[in-house]
Amino acid sequence: MNSPVVVIGIGNEYRRDDGVGPAVVAAINELALPGVRLVTGIEDPMDLLDAWSAAALAVLVDAAVISPSTPGRIHRCAASDVAAARGMSSHSLNVAEVFALGQALDRVPDQLVVFTVEAADTGHGVGLTPQVAAAVPDVVATAVAEIVSRSAEPHLGPGR
Amino acid sequence: MTPTTSTPTTSTLSVGALTRVEGEGALRVTLRNGALESVELNIYEPPRFFEAFLRGRSYTEPPDITARICGICPVAYQVSACNAMEDACGMTPDPSLVPLRRLLYCGEWIHSHALHIYLLHAPDFLGYPDAISMARDQREAVERGLALKKAGNRLQEFIGGRAIHPINVRLGGFYSVPTRAELAPVAEQLRRALDDALDTVAWVAGFDFPDLELDYELLALTAPGHYAIENGEIARSAGTSFGAAEFSDHVVESQVPYSTALHATLDGGPYLTGPLARYSLNSSALSPLARQAAADAGLAAQCRNPFRSIVVRAVEVVYAIEEALRIIDDYERPPRPFVDVPARAGVGHGASEAPRGLLYHRYQIDEDGLINAATIITPTGQNQLAIEADLRRMVSENLSLRDSELTALCERVIRNHDPCISCSAHFLRLTVERR
Numbered sequence: 001m002n003s004p005v006v007v008i009g010i011g012n013e014y015r016r017d018d019g020v021g022p023a024v025v026a027a028i029n030e031l032a033l034p035g036v037r038l039v040t041g042i043e044d045p046m047d048l049l050d051a052w053s054a055a056a057l058a059v060l061v062d063a064a065v066i067s068p069s070t071p072g073r074i075h076r077c078a079a080s081d082v083a084a085a086r087g088m089s090s091h092s093l094n095v096a097e098v099f100a101l102g103q104a105l106d107r108v109p110d111q112l113v114v115f116t117v118e119a120a121d122t123g124h125g126v127g128l129t130p131q132v133a134a135a136v137p138d139v140v141a142t143a144v145a146e147i148v149s150r151s152a153e154p155h156l157g158p159g160r
Numbered sequence: 161m162t163p164t165t166s167t168p169t170t171s172t173l174s175v176g177a178l179t180r181v182e183g184e185g186a187l188r189v190t191l192r193n194g195a196l197e198s199v200e201l202n203i204y205e206p207p208r209f210f211e212a213f214l215r216g217r218s219y220t221e222p223p224d225i226t227a228r229i230c231g232i233c234p235v236a237y238q239v240s241a242c243n244a245m246e247d248a249c250g251m252t253p254d255p256s257l258v259p260l261r262r263l264l265y266c267g268e269w270i271h272s273h274a275l276h277i278y279l280l281h282a283p284d285f286l287g288y289p290d291a292i293s294m295a296r297d298q299r300e301a302v303e304r305g306l307a308l309k310k311a312g313n314r315l316q317e318f319i320g321g322r323a324i325h326p327i328n329v330r331l332g333g334f335y336s337v338p339t340r341a342e343l344a345p346v347a348e349q350l351r352r353a354l355d356d357a358l359d360t361v362a363w364v365a366g367f368d369f370p371d372l373e374l375d376y377e378l379l380a381l382t383a384p385g386h387y388a389i390e391n392g393e394i395a396r397s398a399g400t401s402f403g404a405a406e407f408s409d410h411v412v413e414s415q416v417p418y419s420t421a422l423h424a425t426l427d428g429g430p431y432l433t434g435p436l437a438r439y440s441l442n443s444s445a446l447s448p449l450a451r452q453a454a455a456d457a458g459l460a461a462q463c464r465n466p467f468r469s470i471v472v473r474a475v476e477v478v479y480a481i482e483e484a485l486r487i488i489d490d491y492e493r494p495p496r497p498f499v500d501v502p503a504r505a506g507v508g509h510g511a512s513e514a515p516r517g518l519l520y521h522r523y524q525i526d527e528d529g530l531i532n533a534a535t536i537i538t539p540t541g542q543n544q545l546a547i548e549a550d551l552r553r554m555v556s557e558n559l560s561l562r563d564s565e566l567t568a569l570c571e572r573v574i575r576n577h578d579p580c581i582s583c584s585a586h587f588l589r590l591t592v593e594r595r
Binding site for chain 2: 043044046047049097100101103104105106
């Protein structure tokens with residue numbers, strides 16, 4: 001079940017713009033890219049360990065709530081940009097902490113790329129706001145470019 | 161931690177945030193002339209007003225609203241809320257549906273305890289600052305802990321509809337109930353987890369435990385024929401049992417100036433709820449396998465050393481998995497997923513055993529089914545005085561330690577109780593002041 005690439009959409013599509021991660025995954029699914037596994041429905045960040053283990057590239061897409069916000073603005077960062085783990089609490093392991101735990105257990109992808117999209121509305125309801133919906137094709141295009149460029153690297157054949 | 165010395169006789173240690181607990185708060189330890197003067201567990205997280213905003217809501221809403229108090233023990237809130245509201249409406253849950261509530265609750269015990277044992281508590285005993293450092297050396301153990309946690313999460317997800325804040329619980333039962341065949345893969349995962357749980361007991365039994373025997377009272381649910389989880393009478397170590405309806409006759413909450421969480425007393429004194437209390441009051445009700453695991457791990461019929469709570473939690477995981485397997489084995493799909501619970505004016509009380517201890521709910525509703533009053537008393541709120549008592553004992557007995565060592569010991573004492581400050585109001589800055 002391992003694929004060289006996994007795209008993980010974080011978020012709840014019943015909370016408006018929080019659904020941008022699953023929306024990007026749905027759009028990439030339409031492209032039927034070979035060797036790309038798609039994951040949504042992650043509730044516990046610890047489940048990321050299973051989702052990205054043994055992948056050469058993991059692309060993680062999530063909504064960001066920022067104040068002040070520019071809805072639809074896209075941010076890209078790598079694992080090294082994510083703040084170091086500060087110690088866990090029982091309730092709030094973040095992506096950086098799960099990544100650090102995964103490193104200790106040798107259960108991280110070779111490369112992690114995180115895209116976040118600034119949200120306008122995370123209230124109840126389905127459907128993205130127009131600003132965030134407009135950002136989806138850009139995230140998809142950038143993510144696909146990352147996937148293609150990574151897949152072009154000679155040491156990454158299918159079935160890794 | 162930043163040690164600073166302002167005068168030869170006064171020193172203050174500050175810890176920016178106590179880690180591996182949930183929420184925000186602080187601990188202030190004051191020593192005068194080398195003797196302990198005071199210990200104050202200061203929870204400064206803003207109050208969350210759940211009891212206030214439940215007023216005016218429909219009597220059907222507390223299971224979903226109060227579940228949001230906690231991301232780790234939402235089932236406890238759902239079940240205590242259902243118990244209380246069904247009591248208010250004069251309704252007894254359908255016996256065919258009770259085992260499913262207990263099964264869902266077993267999932268919560270398994271994942272919550274596995275998380276605390278492996279990622280929060282074990283590093284204290286093995287000398288690591290956190291689980292990530294521990295995982296580098298103890299990979300097999302941490303992987304076992306994660307597998308165990310996952311088994312609990314999957315069980316909770318399967319019965320509850322999702323792993324965090326389940327959505328399948330309602331007054332009178334569930335929105336939908338599984339078929340027997342659907343439970344087979346869950347049982348398969350649990351059977352593997354049982355081996356991991358037994359290995360966990362053996363692993364933690366080998367840790368070194370500081371000497372500490374608590375002498376305050378213990379309070380936990382008790383039930384005939386099995387280890388109480390989803391309901392029961394309230395048992396205590398120094399007195400007779402009482403029903404949930406009498407809880408407020410014995411347990412009184414009061415405000416202290418240094419904390420936003422209320423302090424609870426049992427008939428005026430400090431008391432402890434949670435794994436140690438449950439085990440000490442109910443160990444004879446454990447399954448033979450869990451009792452044997454406890455005995456092999458060196459536990460007697462009672463355990464009053466909070467450092468050994470990690471062993472008790474491990475034993476409870478064994479029990480919860482066995483119990484889940486037993487329920488699945490006996491399971492026949494109930495004829496209806498729920499029974500109607502018509503509203504009637506009244507007051508209801510409910511309690512259940514959250515992973516961290518007894519969780520009490522009380523609701524008063526009117527004839528239209530609207531909530532007039534709500535009271536929620538959490539395990540961590542109840543345990544604050546007991547935690548302070550542990551801290552006083554440990555600090556008094558270890559005054560010769562350097563401040564940094566004393567600080568580390570205080571943090572361990574607090575983590576023994578797996579406090580969930582988020583539920584009690586959130587944790588932790590620590591100050592030791594020597595005057």
